[in-house]
Amino acid sequence: MRVFKIVLRNAFRHRLRTALTILGIATAVLAFGLIRTIVTAWNAGVTASAANRMITRHRVSIIFPVPLVDRTQIARVPGVAGLSWANWFGGVYGNSSDFKNFWPRFAVDANTYFDLYPEFVVPPDQLEAFKKERNACILGRKVAAEHGFKLGDVITMEGDIYPGEWQFVVRGIYHGRDPSVDETQMFFQWDYLYEQVKQREPGRNTDAGFFVLRVDPPGAMPKVSATVDSEFTNSSAPTKTESEREFQQSFVSMSSAIITSLKVISLVIVGIILLVLANTIVMAVRERTREYAVLKTLGFQGRHIAAFIFGEALLIGLAGGVLGVVLTFPLVRAFGLALPGFFPVIRVEPITIVFALGAAALSGLAAGALPTARVVRTSIVNGLRMIG
Amino acid sequence: MTNPLIQLRQVSKAYRRDSLTIPVLQGITLDVPEGEFLALMGPSGSGKTTLLNLIAGIDRPNQGTITVAGTDVTKLGESELAKWRARHIGFVFQFYNLIPVLTAYENVELPLLLTPLSKAERRQHVTTALGLVGLSDRVHHYPRQLSGGQEQRVAIARAIAADPTILVADEPTGDLDRQSAEEVLTLLDRLNKEFHKTIVLVTHDPHAAQRAHTTRHLDKGELQ
Numbered sequence: 001m002r003v004f005k006i007v008l009r010n011a012f013r014h015r016l017r018t019a020l021t022i023l024g025i026a027t028a029v030l031a032f033g034l035i036r037t038i039v040t041a042w043n044a045g046v047t048a049s050a051a052n053r054m055i056t057r058h059r060v061s062i063i064f065p066v067p068l069v070d071r072t073q074i075a076r077v078p079g080v081a082g083l084s085w086a087n088w089f090g091g092v093y094g095n096s097s098d099f100k101n102f103w104p105r106f107a108v109d110a111n112t113y114f115d116l117y118p119e120f121v122v123p124p125d126q127l128e129a130f131k132k133e134r135n136a137c138i139l140g141r142k143v144a145a146e147h148g149f150k151l152g153d154v155i156t157m158e159g160d161i162y163p164g165e166w167q168f169v170v171r172g173i174y175h176g177r178d179p180s181v182d183e184t185q186m187f188f189q190w191d192y193l194y195e196q197v198k199q200r201e202p203g204r205n206t207d208a209g210f211f212v213l214r215v216d217p218p219g220a221m222p223k224v225s226a227t228v229d230s231e232f233t234n235s236s237a238p239t240k241t242e243s244e245r246e247f248q249q250s251f252v253s254m255s256s257a258i259i260t261s262l263k264v265i266s267l268v269i270v271g272i273i274l275l276v277l278a279n280t281i282v283m284a285v286r287e288r289t290r291e292y293a294v295l296k297t298l299g300f301q302g303r304h305i306a307a308f309i310f311g312e313a314l315l316i317g318l319a320g321g322v323l324g325v326v327l328t329f330p331l332v333r334a335f336g337l338a339l340p341g342f343f344p345v346i347r348v349e350p351i352t353i354v355f356a357l358g359a360a361a362l363s364g365l366a367a368g369a370l371p372t373a374r375v376v377r378t379s380i381v382n383g384l385r386m387i388g
Numbered sequence: 389m390t391n392p393l394i395q396l397r398q399v400s401k402a403y404r405r406d407s408l409t410i411p412v413l414q415g416i417t418l419d420v421p422e423g424e425f426l427a428l429m430g431p432s433g434s435g436k437t438t439l440l441n442l443i444a445g446i447d448r449p450n451q452g453t454i455t456v457a458g459t460d461v462t463k464l465g466e467s468e469l470a471k472w473r474a475r476h477i478g479f480v481f482q483f484y485n486l487i488p489v490l491t492a493y494e495n496v497e498l499p500l501l502l503t504p505l506s507k508a509e510r511r512q513h514v515t516t517a518l519g520l521v522g523l524s525d526r527v528h529h530y531p532r533q534l535s536g537g538q539e540q541r542v543a544i545a546r547a548i549a550a551d552p553t554i555l556v557a558d559e560p561t562g563d564l565d566r567q568s569a570e571e572v573l574t575l576l577d578r579l580n581k582e583f584h585k586t587i588v589l590v591t592h593d594p595h596a597a598q599r600a601h602t603t604r605h606l607d608k609g610e611l612q
Contacts, residue, residue, distance in 0.1 A: 009489035294485040297446050298499045298546075299474020301467055380446040384481075 003304075007311035010284070017280060018316060024276040025320025025363075026327060029356045032269045033328035034335065035262050036352040041336075042259055043252055044345040048180045049245040052218040053116065056211040056228055057247075059238040062088075065207035066237045077227045079220030080213050084112035087193060087209035091166060093157040099339050103143045105186045107193035107209075116212050119177040120185075126151070126172030134192045138172035140183035142344070149173075162193065164200050184344035213241070270359045273317070278367035281313045285371035292375045293383025302376040306368075309375065313368035314361060321360025325353050392419035393586050394443055394554065399452030401438055401609075412438045413609045416452070425580040425587045427600035434606040436590045437558055443588055444477045444556045445469050457553050474502045478547030478585075480557035484539040486531040492518065492542045493527040499550045517545035521575060537568025544575055548585070555579065555587045561596050573599050 012018055040047075056074060058064035068085065075083045089105040096102075110131045114122055122130070122138055130136045139149055149155065153170045168188050176183050190208075197206045213228075215221050225241040232239045242250075252259070285292075292305050328348055336346040375383075401413040412435045420426050420443075428436040441447035442454055445461045454461050457476055464472055486495045496517050500510045518524055521541035531539055540560060547555055557576065561569035577599050579585040589600055597603045605612040 006487075006490070013489055290485070291487055294481070294487070295498070296470065297444070297473065297477075297479050299470050299502045301470045381441055384485075 003307050003311060007308055007315055010288070010308065011312045011315050013284070017283075021276060021280040021316055022320040022323060025273050025317060025360060026323035028269050028273045028276065029321050029324025029360055030327050030331060032266050032273075032359060033325060033348060033352055033356045034331055035266045035269070036355060037328070037332050037346060037348050038335075038343070039259055039262050039266075040349050040352065041343040041346040042255070044180065044182070044343075045248040046245055046252055048119070048182070048345070049243070049248050050119070051245075052215050052221075053244040054213040054215055054221055054224060054241055055244055055247040056213060056239050056241040057209070059229075059240045062210065064237070065205070065209055066211065066239060067235075068208045070232065070235075070237070070239075071208070071211060073231060074211060074213065074228055077224055077231070079215050079217075079224040080228075081216035082112070082116050082214035084109045084116045084212045085190065085208035085210065086113060086187075086212065087190065087206075088161070089159075089188070089193065090161045091157045091159050093155065099342065100146055102342075103140075103184045103186060103344075104182075105188070107190040108187045110189045110191070113187065113212070116214050119181045120174040121177055122172045122174045129171040130189075133169060133171055134189055134195070135168055136171035137168035137186055137188040138174055139170055140185045140344075141173055141175040142183040143186065144170070144173045146184075162197055162200075164196075166196070179347060180345055182344040212244075270363065273320070273359060274363040274366055277313060277317050277320075277363050278370070280316065281309065281367045282371050284312065285309055285375055289375060289378060289383050289386040293378070293380045293386070296380045296383065305375055306372045309372045310365060310368040314364040317360045317364030317367070318357065321357045324360070325356050328352075328356070391422075393422040393424070393457055394418070394420035394588070395453075395455040396443070397453045397455075399439075399442060399449045399454060401435070401442065401447070401449050411609055413442075413449070416609075416611055418604070418611060420586065420588065422586055423580070423584045424602060425577070425589070425600045427589045427591055427597035427603040428606060429591060429594070429597050429603055430606035432592075435609040436606045439606065440556050440558055440588060440590045443554070444479055445473050446479075471502075474499060474550065476553040478550070478552035478555045480540070480543050480547050480555065480560045482559035482562040484531070484536070484543045484563075486539055486542055486546070488531050491528050491530055492523060492534065492545075495531070495542055496545045496549050498546060503550060513549050513551075514545075517549040518542070520548070520579075521545045535568070536564050537571055540564060540568070540572050541575065544572070544579075548579065548583075553586065555585050557587065557589045559590055559592065561591070561593060569593075569596070 056066065058066050071083055071085060074080060086106045086108040089107050091105050094101045114120060114127060126138070130138050137155065149170050151170055151173065155168045155170065157166050159166050174183070194206045197204055213224065215224050221243055228241045229239050295305060332346060332348050336343055396416050396418040399413060399416040400411070402409050402411040416439060428439060430436045438447065442449055443456065449462060459472060461469065461472060487498070490498070493514055496514045497510055500513055505513065515524070518527055521544050523538060523541055523545065526534060526538060531542070534542065560576070561572050564572060573596055576587055576589065580587050589596065591597050
């Protein structure tokens with residue numbers, strides 16, 4: 001018989017109470033895990049940013065285009081090893097109120113874009129087919145699976161930024177090089193956008209939404225940024241060149257209040273875990289004050305008693321933590337499926353598991369501290385008088 | 389009397405209740421030789437349990453010295469005192485105080501967990517102790533599955549498992565029926581006579597006190 005055996009027996013002395021406590025902690029850990037995962041998913045674009053890519057956009061706002069002709073001048077800047085461009089297309093597919101019908105759509109330069117994004121893995125034959133057909137498109141694996149799109153299918157959607165009906169033929173399906181890559185995007189030829197807009201809205205200019213630069217070596221990025229932006233300072237479209245990470249971060253920071261709120265809520269949840277557990281441990285220890293006095297009479301010391309109480313609090317806390325973490329996986333999966341467009345890359349990160357279990361374990365230690373101190377300080381004589 | 393096992397000199401004890409100081413024991417001087425079976429009697433509130441607690445090292449006097457087996461227990465720190473209790477004292481409570489989630493075997497094994505004994509040696513001690521109290525067939529029973537008399541016998545087995553120097557018993561028959569009480573007293577008597585255990589027994593029951601070699605009466609905190 002060892003300490004753990006006694007701890008285990010004590011923990012399940014009141015099975016219903018312990019089970020409810022574990023469930024309470026599991027629910028809190030579940031909420032904690034989901035919130036942390038959402039915050040991580042929110043930052044997925046920032047996390048997945050390449051270290052050698054920069055974005056050049058209109059200095060005032062991303063909604064203003066930059067002249068396509070500027071690409072020649074930008075490509076000559078020392079350090080720029082590759083250049084491509086793209087436009088946010090928008091568009092409405094099917095029922096616009098259905099979340100799953102929303103996914104990012106970009107008009108991209110067919111010849112250069114995928115060279116700059118090696119993380120989008122497209123089979124070579126599909127990429128060739130995409131380049132040859134004006135209204136071809138390439139879809140992410142997830143969005144294709146979600147809607148059952150196959151190669152050769154025609155996708156029809158209503159334009160909003162670029163009005164009218166648009167049709168795209170699926171010629172390629174890409175998958176991510178690693179799990180952090182967004183597999184919910186759609187790319188079609190920028191030339192198709194240009195030609196269609198020219199036909200449909202004569203007089204409307206179609207320029208680049210933003211340029212994507214590959215910088216080599218990556219250490220040249222500050223210099224590239226300064227040089228590019230200085231060249232267009234006095235032009236009709238002054239630019240802002242920043243690392244892809246900063247570019248993505250600017251989108252995330254728009255919702256920083258929400259993210260901060262979520263982080264605060266996750267801290268509150270840790271407090272809830274602590275209170276749920278502390279309540280149970282305080283009750284259990286109070287009921288057993290007499291038993292602890294008996295143990296002290298037998299020669300057990302404060303450190304032994306502390307091991308029993310902390311052990312029990314840790315056991316219950318971690319049991320709830322593990323259950324909560326296990327339940328987080330299907331919940332996150334269901335959440336991701338329900339809102340694929342909002343969270344293209346949503347998964348429970350190892351650090352979230354560590355934080356969740358760490359919160360449960362720390363709560364266990366904190367919950368055990370006060371009752372332990374009280375029991376250790378209580379004299380044997382007073383302890384023996386206690387009626388549990 | 390030479391070399392008494394338990395030696396109390398001018399021991400006084402008072403408790404504080406808010407601003408009040410309530411004297412419980414006053415100037416107690418007592419010698420208990422090795423192998424003695426001493427009964428402490430007296431009315432409620434006379435201080436007999438307090439005296440027993442002081443001898444067992446679970447309470448401390450305000451004044452005086454208590455020397456047990458050559459050690460002045462009043463000078464020991466908390467940790468040393470706990471180790472001393474584990475080595476020298478076997479305590480039998482009125483209400484048995486077994487740990488309800490542990491079997492009879494595991495309850496008896498508890499004090500042995502503090503010793504350097506191996507698992508096999510502990511098993512031998514537990515089996516012997518439970519055999520001695522006549523409960524070899526109840527080793528895997530939980531306290532709730534035992535009668536009051538059986539629970540008290542398990543408690544005695546727990547008290548003697550580590551072979552302590554002194555056995556102290558606080559009203560060990562107070563919660564038992566006549567027959568169970570008789571069994572427990574016979575057991576204590578046997579431990580004293582056959583195994584030469586020094587026993588200090590606190591009791592209200594004159595019948596129980598008759599089993600002791602010596603009976604001392606306490607009244608208002610003073611030994612008569």
